[in-house]
Amino acid sequence: MTGELGLLALCFALALSLVMAAAGLLGTRAQADAARRVATSSALGFLVFTLLAFGVLTYAFVVSDFSVALVASHSHTLKPLVYKISGVWGNHEGSMLLWVLVLALYAGVVAILGRGGARLTSGALGIQGLLAAAFLLFILFTSNPFLRLDPAPFEGAGLMPLLQDPGLAMHPPMLYAGYVGLSAAFSYAAAALMVGDAAIINNWARAARPFMLMAWIALTSGIALGSWWAYYELGWGGFWGWDPVENASLMPWLIATALLHSALATEKSGAFRTWTLLLAIAGFSLSLIGTFLVRSGVLSSVHAFASDPTRGFFIMVLIALAIGGALALFAWRAPSLQGGAAFEPASRETALLLNNVFLLAACACVFAGTLYPLILDAMNGTKITVGPPYYVLTFAPIFFALLLLVPFGPRLGWKRGDLKAVWRSLYPALGLAGIAAVAVLAIVSPRTIAATGAFAVAGWLIGASILDLRKRKGARASAFAAALAHAGLGVTLLGVAGTTAWRSEAIAVVGPGQTMTVGPYTLRFDGVTREKGPNFIADRAHVAVMDGGRVSAMLQPEHRFYPAEGQDMTDTAIRTTGLRDLYLALGDERDDGRFALRAYVSPLAPLIWLGGLMMSLGGMLSLWGRLRAPSAEPAAVAQAAE
Amino acid sequence: MNAKKKRRLAFAAALVAVGAMLAVLIRYGLGQNIMYFHSPADVVAGHVGEGVAFRIGGLVEQGSISHGAGAAVKFRVTDGKGSVPANFVGVLPALFREGQGVVATGAMDGHGTFIASEVLAKHDEKYMPPEVVAALKKSGRWKEGEMQ
Numbered sequence: 001m002t003g004e005l006g007l008l009a010l011c012f013a014l015a016l017s018l019v020m021a022a023a024g025l026l027g028t029r030a031q032a033d034a035a036r037r038v039a040t041s042s043a044l045g046f047l048v049f050t051l052l053a054f055g056v057l058t059y060a061f062v063v064s065d066f067s068v069a070l071v072a073s074h075s076h077t078l079k080p081l082v083y084k085i086s087g088v089w090g091n092h093e094g095s096m097l098l099w100v101l102v103l104a105l106y107a108g109v110v111a112i113l114g115r116g117g118a119r120l121t122s123g124a125l126g127i128q129g130l131l132a133a134a135f136l137l138f139i140l141f142t143s144n145p146f147l148r149l150d151p152a153p154f155e156g157a158g159l160m161p162l163l164q165d166p167g168l169a170m171h172p173p174m175l176y177a178g179y180v181g182l183s184a185a186f187s188y189a190a191a192a193l194m195v196g197d198a199a200i201i202n203n204w205a206r207a208a209r210p211f212m213l214m215a216w217i218a219l220t221s222g223i224a225l226g227s228w229w230a231y232y233e234l235g236w237g238g239f240w241g242w243d244p245v246e247n248a249s250l251m252p253w254l255i256a257t258a259l260l261h262s263a264l265a266t267e268k269s270g271a272f273r274t275w276t277l278l279l280a281i282a283g284f285s286l287s288l289i290g291t292f293l294v295r296s297g298v299l300s301s302v303h304a305f306a307s308d309p310t311r312g313f314f315i316m317v318l319i320a321l322a323i324g325g326a327l328a329l330f331a332w333r334a335p336s337l338q339g340g341a342a343f344e345p346a347s348r349e350t351a352l353l354l355n356n357v358f359l360l361a362a363c364a365c366v367f368a369g370t371l372y373p374l375i376l377d378a379m380n381g382t383k384i385t386v387g388p389p390y391y392v393l394t395f396a397p398i399f400f401a402l403l404l405l406v407p408f409g410p411r412l413g414w415k416r417g418d419l420k421a422v423w424r425s426l427y428p429a430l431g432l433a434g435i436a437a438v439a440v441l442a443i444v445s446p447r448t449i450a451a452t453g454a455f456a457v458a459g460w461l462i463g464a465s466i467l468d469l470r471k472r473k474g475a476r477a478s479a480f481a482a483a484l485a486h487a488g489l490g491v492t493l494l495g496v497a498g499t500t501a502w503r504s505e506a507i508a509v510v511g512p513g514q515t516m517t518v519g520p521y522t523l524r525f526d527g528v529t530r531e532k533g534p535n536f537i538a539d540r541a542h543v544a545v546m547d548g549g550r551v552s553a554m555l556q557p558e559h560r561f562y563p564a565e566g567q568d569m570t571d572t573a574i575r576t577t578g579l580r581d582l583y584l585a586l587g588d589e590r591d592d593g594r595f596a597l598r599a600y601v602s603p604l605a606p607l608i609w610l611g612g613l614m615m616s617l618g619g620m621l622s623l624w625g626r627l628r629a630p631s632a633e634p635a636a637v638a639q640a641a642e
Numbered sequence: 643m644n645a646k647k648k649r650r651l652a653f654a655a656a657l658v659a660v661g662a663m664l665a666v667l668i669r670y671g672l673g674q675n676i677m678y679f680h681s682p683a684d685v686v687a688g689h690v691g692e693g694v695a696f697r698i699g700g701l702v703e704q705g706s707i708s709h710g711a712g713a714a715v716k717f718r719v720t721d722g723k724g725s726v727p728a729n730f731v732g733v734l735p736a737l738f739r740e741g742q743g744v745v746a747t748g749a750m751d752g753h754g755t756f757i758a759s760e761v762l763a764k765h766d767e768k769y770m771p772p773e774v775v776a777a778l779k780k781s782g783r784w785k786e787g788e789m790q
Contacts, residue, residue, distance in 0.1 A: 161736075162737075234733065234735055234736075237760075237762075357660060361660065361664050364664055364668070365664070365667070365668055365671070368668045368672065369668075369671075369672070372672055372676075373676075381776075382678070383678065383679035383776065384676045384677060384678050384679060385676070385677045385679070385697060386672065386675060386676055386677075387675055387676070387677050387695075389674070389675040390671045390672060390674070390675035390676070393667075393670075393671045393674070393675065394667050394668055394671040507712070507713040507731060507732055507733070508712065508713065509712050509713055559736070560736075567736070567737065568736035568737070569736040569737075570733070570735065570736045585733045586733070587713065587732075587733035587734070588709075588733075588734070590709055591709075596713045596733055597733075598713070598732055598733040
């Protein structure tokens with residue numbers, strides 16, 4: 001029965017999303033309180049039924065109801081509970097349902113907490129309703145998660161062992177919260193254009209900012225989690241491989257970052273009004289394109305899944321409608337839009353403009369590198385990939401230039417700033433940059449230009465952030481948040497530079513009692529034992545990390561066999577000091593009973609994710625400040641300042 | 643021309659200049675750094691120069707995996723039409739099996755052997771990289787549904 005209940009809930013959700021779309025769009029008219037009430041209640045109803053459908057599917061996974069085809073093909077009774085639950089979205093159908101659930105959650109938040117006036121909120125709900133209806137139709141027609149299997153098999157096929165990992169429990173929901181969060185900014189922008197009222201167009205960015213922040217926090221965390229997962233999973237190309245699927249999440253992040261900064265200028269000083277609207281449209285468009293690239297199977301990626309071309313076609317139509325519709329709306333309203341407020345060349349607006357130029361240029365490089373293989377393949381069937389060197393050549397210098405400019409932004413005044421004074425105030429940061437560069441040259445080998453430059457830039461960023469914190473004691477949460485996020489960029493940069501420049505690797509075939517060295521470590525192989533996990537059998541290697549004659553730690557990389565799935569997987573072991581990772585992977589057994597062991601030492605690797613965490617925390621702090629003091633700066637003040 | 647128009651014109655000119663620079667950078671970058679995909683048949687036919695980095699994809703030939711000295715592994719990649727010997731030093735992803743699809747990056751040495759620098763893992767046992775499917779289709783080894 002449960003499966004039918006889920007399907008029924010999905011149908012109700014679809015009906016309610018259509019009501020929400022119609023009522024929401026009608027509610028953008030001045031005298032339409034009734035329609036707005038309907039939009040709000042149908043948004044909540046849509047959320048309830050989507051939750052119900054998702055709950056039913058989760059229940060089917062938890063109790064291993066193999067009469068549901070999706071459960072039979074992706075679950076197994078012996079799987080640990082956490083992987084039964086995360087298995088819900090470890091497949092195409094379930095992950096699309098998760099997408100709609102996140103959309104429903106955002107719609108619920110808009111309905112309850114939506115700011116910026118009743119007409120704008122109503123319009124935003126209307127657009128959310130349209131998007132929800134489109135995705136629900138997509139699910140019902142091409143990816144029904146509740147399809148029955150008759151007769152129900154006695155046991156399920158299990159979940160791909162690589163996906164039986166805490167990474168699956170966290171990474172996709174987080175990333176979706178980011179992708180879909182951008183839909184809220186998109187809906188607000190489209191609603192503002194639809195209402196067309198000057199006051200509303202001037203204030204939409206303020207109303208949409210909490211959603212931009214939520215999306216950005218989730219995207220940042222989701223990308224960081226994904227990067228960490230790819231790092232400890234053998235064969236996924238490390239913390240960042242410029243793989244098309246990774247790029248598909250980076251592009252919305254770059255645009256969301258640009259949007260956060262541009263919307264700030266729009267809100268505080270009235271600059272970049274039209275531009276911010278366009279960015280909100282572009283951000284969600286790239287989320288949709290990202291979904292299309294990942295879900296349609298057109299890409300060759302280490303992260304790709306088996307897929308069905310009709311789904312790709314459906315998503316493509318959806319993208320065309322969403323982007324085309326939003327841009328048409330924009331073109332229709334553009335002539336009547338008020339121009340942005342003027343500002344001096346040396347001002348925070350200029351800094352934010354440069355931020356946007358560099359972020360968009362960086363995004364264009366990633367976009368070209370990701371789509372070029374598809375275009376070439378479509379044109380003449382040539383199969384190519386664009387490798388990391390392309391991104392090092394194009395993306396890296398642009399992003400480096402952006403990082404150099406970051407410390408100036410928060411110190412320049414709105415409208416008109418004093419560049420000389422800002423430059424003087426940054427001398428200590430410059431000093432820290434110099435010290436970092438000299439330290440790299442003096443202490444570490446091999447000396448590389450890239451690592452020295454990266455350390456200098458990181459010192460510059462972190463130094464400026466520390467200055468920001470010191471100078472503005474008792475400063476507002478937003479200033480603190482910016483300093484934290486900008487310092488996070490520097491910390492991530494240190495991690496990337498450290499691992500890239502100074503990673504050492506060793507591969508050896510060892511028998512019990514034999515040792516190998518990697519970087520500063522001596523490792524002693526103590527043999528392999530056979531262990532039994534909940535749903536796998538493992539060959540667990542015991543490797544002692546030697547410190548002098550003493551064992552300072554034991555590492556246990558495993559080679560696992562999952563009988564239910566009939567597949568093997570390699571489980572790496574990582575020991576971190578916080579500043580350095582020792583990474584071990586167990587290879588296959590040789591005829592003489594010895595094992596291949598791969599080890600590497602990644603200096604500073606943990607900083608990559610520490611920086612990501614700092615960026616997310618910065619975003620959360622900003623969001624907290626925003627929600628705590630909703631009317632600290634009424635829109636009237638910004639208006640009066642123009 | 644008033645001040646506002648002048649400012650707009652300057653802004654538009656700057657935008658065009660930045661766009662043009664970006665286009666040149668991307669064009670140059672793509673010209674230098676793309677990696678071609680070749681099927682084993684292409685390689686056997688001599689379409690690939692020595693030392694040029696490329697990706698190869700196909701099936702790991704049955705019975706071809708053997709271990710060399712240390713952590714070296716030898717195997718052959720086949721698409722039914724051609725078969726290329728490959729060497730790899732390191733730990734192979736767990737889904738690497740005889741008869742399964744594989745994609746590896748590397749280059750040919752002077753003796754017709756592919757020196758793999760990276761062997762890619764798959765997320766999904768049903769997943770075949772699109773290039774492998776294309777290579778197998780081209781050589782007539784692909785039957786719809788067989789690999790599913």
